[in-house]
Amino acid sequence: MTLKKLLDMKKESMNHLQQELLPFWLDRCKDEKNGGFITQFDKDGRDTGEDQKSLIAQTRTIYTMASAYRAGYGDERCADYAKFGVDFLLQKMWDSQYGGFFWTVNRKGDVQIDKKIGYGLSFCIYSLSEYTLATGDPTGLDYAEKVFDALQKYAVDTMYGGYFEMFERDWTLCGPSSGGGDRKTLDFHMHLMEALTTLYEASGKEVHRRKLEESIELLLYRIQHPVYRTGIPQFWRDWSVAPQIKFDIVWGWDRFTDDGVKSNAEDNTSYGHNVEFAWLFLHALKVLGKDWRAYEEVILAQFEHCLRDGIDWEYGGVYVEGSHSGGVYDREKEFWQQAEVLIGMLDACLHFDLEKYWPAYENVHRFVHDKMIHHKVGEWWPLTTRRGEPIWTHMSHSWKVNYHTVRAMVQSIQRLDRLIEKVSAHRS
Amino acid sequence: MTLKKLLDMKKESMNHLQQELLPFWLDRCKDEKNGGFITQFDKDGRDTGEDQKSLIAQTRTIYTMASAYRAGYGDERCADYAKFGVDFLLQKMWDSQYGGFFWTVNRKGDVQIDKKIGYGLSFCIYSLSEYTLATGDPTGLDYAEKVFDALQKYAVDTMYGGYFEMFERDWTLCGPSSGGGDRKTLDFHMHLMEALTTLYEASGKEVHRRKLEESIELLLYRIQHPVYRTGIPQFWRDWSVAPQIKFDIVWGWDRFTDDGVKSNAEDNTSYGHNVEFAWLFLHALKVLGKDWRAYEEVILAQFEHCLRDGIDWEYGGVYVEGSHSGGVYDREKEFWQQAEVLIGMLDACLHFDLEKYWPAYENVHRFVHDKMIHHKVGEWWPLTTRRGEPIWTHMSHSWKVNYHTVRAMVQSIQRLDRLIEKVSAHRS
Numbered sequence: 081m082t083l084k085k086l087l088d089m090k091k092e093s094m095n096h097l098q099q100e101l102l103p104f105w106l107d108r109c110k111d112e113k114n115g116g117f118i119t120q121f122d123k124d125g126r127d128t129g130e131d132q133k134s135l136i137a138q139t140r141t142i143y144t145m146a147s148a149y150r151a152g153y154g155d156e157r158c159a160d161y162a163k164f165g166v167d168f169l170l171q172k173m174w175d176s177q178y179g180g181f182f183w184t185v186n187r188k189g190d191v192q193i194d195k196k197i198g199y200g201l202s203f204c205i206y207s208l209s210e211y212t213l214a215t216g217d218p219t220g221l222d223y224a225e226k227v228f229d230a231l232q233k234y235a236v237d238t239m240y241g242g243y244f245e246m247f248e249r250d251w252t253l254c255g256p257s258s259g260g261g262d263r264k265t266l267d268f269h270m271h272l273m274e275a276l277t278t279l280y281e282a283s284g285k286e287v288h289r290r291k292l293e294e295s296i297e298l299l300l301y302r303i304q305h306p307v308y309r310t311g312i313p314q315f316w317r318d319w320s321v322a323p324q325i326k327f328d329i330v331w332g333w334d335r336f337t338d339d340g341v342k343s344n345a346e347d348n349t350s351y352g353h354n355v356e357f358a359w360l361f362l363h364a365l366k367v368l369g370k371d372w373r374a375y376e377e378v379i380l381a382q383f384e385h386c387l388r389d390g391i392d393w394e395y396g397g398v399y400v401e402g403s404h405s406g407g408v409y410d411r412e413k414e415f416w417q418q419a420e421v422l423i424g425m426l427d428a429c430l431h432f433d434l435e436k437y438w439p440a441y442e443n444v445h446r447f448v449h450d451k452m453i454h455h456k457v458g459e460w461w462p463l464t465t466r467r468g469e470p471i472w473t474h475m476s477h478s479w480k481v482n483y484h485t486v487r488a489m490v491q492s493i494q495r496l497d498r499l500i501e502k503v504s505a506h507r508s
Numbered sequence: 509m510t511l512k513k514l515l516d517m518k519k520e521s522m523n524h525l526q527q528e529l530l531p532f533w534l535d536r537c538k539d540e541k542n543g544g545f546i547t548q549f550d551k552d553g554r555d556t557g558e559d560q561k562s563l564i565a566q567t568r569t570i571y572t573m574a575s576a577y578r579a580g581y582g583d584e585r586c587a588d589y590a591k592f593g594v595d596f597l598l599q600k601m602w603d604s605q606y607g608g609f610f611w612t613v614n615r616k617g618d619v620q621i622d623k624k625i626g627y628g629l630s631f632c633i634y635s636l637s638e639y640t641l642a643t644g645d646p647t648g649l650d651y652a653e654k655v656f657d658a659l660q661k662y663a664v665d666t667m668y669g670g671y672f673e674m675f676e677r678d679w680t681l682c683g684p685s686s687g688g689g690d691r692k693t694l695d696f697h698m699h700l701m702e703a704l705t706t707l708y709e710a711s712g713k714e715v716h717r718r719k720l721e722e723s724i725e726l727l728l729y730r731i732q733h734p735v736y737r738t739g740i741p742q743f744w745r746d747w748s749v750a751p752q753i754k755f756d757i758v759w760g761w762d763r764f765t766d767d768g769v770k771s772n773a774e775d776n777t778s779y780g781h782n783v784e785f786a787w788l789f790l791h792a793l794k795v796l797g798k799d800w801r802a803y804e805e806v807i808l809a810q811f812e813h814c815l816r817d818g819i820d821w822e823y824g825g826v827y828v829e830g831s832h833s834g835g836v837y838d839r840e841k842e843f844w845q846q847a848e849v850l851i852g853m854l855d856a857c858l859h860f861d862l863e864k865y866w867p868a869y870e871n872v873h874r875f876v877h878d879k880m881i882h883h884k885v886g887e888w889w890p891l892t893t894r895r896g897e898p899i900w901t902h903m904s905h906s907w908k909v910n911y912h913t914v915r916a917m918v919q920s921i922q923r924l925d926r927l928i929e930k931v932s933a934h935r936s
Binding site: 239240 | 657660661662664665666667668669670671678679680681714715718719722723725726729
């Protein structure tokens with residue numbers, strides 16, 4: 081790996097972010113008529129007209145705009161867009177009767193699904209805190225804290241620890257099985273750690289620090305496999321492993337058999353989630369002012385597992401899922417795992433071993449820029465075959481949007497800069 | 509045991525409650541000058557002038573007045589006193605900056621110790637909920653819910669479950685060891701169950717029900733000895749047993765060695781706490797609409813352990829503490845254990861075996877009325893020798909007051925009435 085290669089790759093990422101990704105969103109997501117963001121676009125980037133605004137899509141777009149602005153991109157437009165999104169979120173999606181945000185509304189803002197979903201609420205905390213950090217407007221942090229308070233009151237299991245995830249509008253726990261009320265998930269707890277990191281960064285409050293530290297303990301000692309340290313997707317209330325099933329409320333494309341159960345339901349781990357955890361954890365430790373070396377082993381376990389089983393050295397990119405102990409179950413390529421592994425492998429280069437992890441970064445970088453990005457339009461395909469031929473072709477809908485893609489570019493460029501600095505210093 | 513004996517004992521209790529206990533308090537506790545209650549009285553019932561109002565004494569007196577009124581005693585005076593106490597509590601002890609109530613103030617209401625102590629806050633929930641149930645004034649429940657919300661936000665350990673207990677004014681966790689920030693206690697969790705029972709009775713809210721059910725699970729599966737099912741006083745954060753130490757913040761007369769550690773620090777259980785748990789648990793199950801028979805074994809374990817080791821068949825009354833597996837460590841007689849065992853043994857008679865448990869009730873009843881009550885003045889001695897000679901002689905101070913004594917009479921009379929009904933029906 082040469083300095084020139086680093087500089088070229090940074091340039092490629094900058095170009096994608098500034099000439100393709102951000103323009104894609106700035107040109108079409110603002111709903112001037114109703115407020116908030118339109119987030120349903122077909123393969124050509126045309127509005128599909130689907131009449132839905134999801135909590136995830138609204139908050140992720142707020143995060144995208146606020147974080148891009150904080151990182152120095154998009155001029156004042158990104159800040160303006162973020163505020164535009166916050167206004168809609170507070171006016172149309174906040175439940176002033178019971179507290180918390182609704183799960184989906186239509187474009188006008190009429191409530192469609194009034195449930196309170198922990199996963200979505202963690203993105204409220206994340207995006208609203210980022211908005212305050214980016215703009216200085218205290219309204220974001222104010223509502224982020226309200227959501228934090230509601231989760232502490234309603235979602236925590238004071239017997240076994242951790243958080244329940246699925247609630248009715250009035251915060252009564254949803255029913256069992258596909259209702260999700262009897263399960264705890266990696267997904268929610270990981271995104272809660274991500275959210276509490278930014279909340280604590282914005283507020284500096286001890287209670288936010290304490291709950292962030294506890295969320296880390298939950299991930300390390302409840303959610304990760306005790307031997308392999310890779311993430312287990314679903315648990316019963318008492319943290320015994322639950323077979324991975326499909327919930328009534330979904331936000332992704334996870335593939336299930338017809339009965340809603342995952343193949344290999346009790347031995348399944350996501351390379352993307354594991355590496356995402358590793359870099360989010362490194363970031364959380366930095367915000368907490370803690371030394372990451374105390375957790376070296378568990379962080380390395382994520383990178384190693386992905387390097388060994390998750391990278392497709394033949395066709396490029398990252399596989400979907402596999403076993404904890406070894407072996408791949410699903411070799412297709414989803415967009416978000418590529419995005420998270422870009423950031424994660426750069427962190428592996430920076431913290432551990434540049435020569436060892438660089439090939440994985442370069443592999444995924446090439447797969448993303450050569451196969452995953454639909455350059456003509458500006459966003460990424462959601463799902464491709466192992467070889468990189470698009471399977472699903474929409475550029476965005478309620479559960480895809482821009483958080484993984486824009487964040488991958490913003491965060492990768494920061495890390496490439498640090499690598500460039502490191503390599504330059506070494507040469508001079 | 510004859511119907512006549514039951515009627516005589518009820519009469520004796522009624523007489524003590526109406527002619528001695530309630531007049532003791534109604535005649536002297538109201539602080540007309542400053543608001544709130546005066547709760548420091550010497551052996552003759554004279555105000556000692558100690559310039560302190562403790563959270564426990566204020567809330568327990570509110571509970572005493574409200575519960576006596578709800579049970580039909582003291583006419584409107586008890587309701588008026590309860591409101592008088594609530595007014596002071598809200599005006600002088602509520603922390604409008606950080607939420608929660610202060611630990612102690614002086615008689616005028618200036619803050620002395622501004623810490624937030626879980627044990628005291630559970631009595632806020634208990635007494636303020638009882639006040640609303642007794643009087644219909646929604647202010648009580650409103651503040652009980654605020655305290656509940658604060659405990660959920662600040663006190664829960666989301667990693668290991670359960671609640672931390674000792675906090676600084678701003679809710680940062682107190683330091684370790686005698687600071688108490690690294691420990692969890694039976695005392696707080698049991699009184700939390702007691703408080704959440706009355707909170708749920710008053711509010712009917714699902715979240716209060718859920719946390720009450722979880723507090724029961726914590727007591728059954730974390731706090732009780734896994735073999736003997738008797739209560740363990742102190743734990744580390746992860747629920748491993750901690751040696752029982754004295755905290756900086758105290759509210760009782762527990763005896764420690766000079767280094768602040770309890771003799772038999774890791775094998776110590778309180779007969780009074782165990783039987784109090786049993787009857788509070790039966791009451792909680794009733795409020796929850798659950799069948800107590802599902803928990804027969806664990807409830808019986810408390811009564812049996814006390815019957816076998818706790819009752820002093822020679823001099824009467826209940827010992828202080830002993831081993832889980834058998835054997836008594838401390839044979840003195842404290843007032844509150846007598847009070848709780850009166851209620852508990854009547855519940856044992858009603859739910860299990862009248863012939864078996866009646867002698868224990870009768871024993872403690874006689875010891876209380878013959879030795880523990882200072883009839884000339886109206887309240888109970890706080891501590892006596894095994895034989896019933898007073899060791900400490902004050903009638904009340906910040907940590908004694910009236911909750912155990914008045915509640916023991918109110919609750920015993922209700923249970924004696926049910927036994928009278930039962931025995932009469934059997935005879936007719």
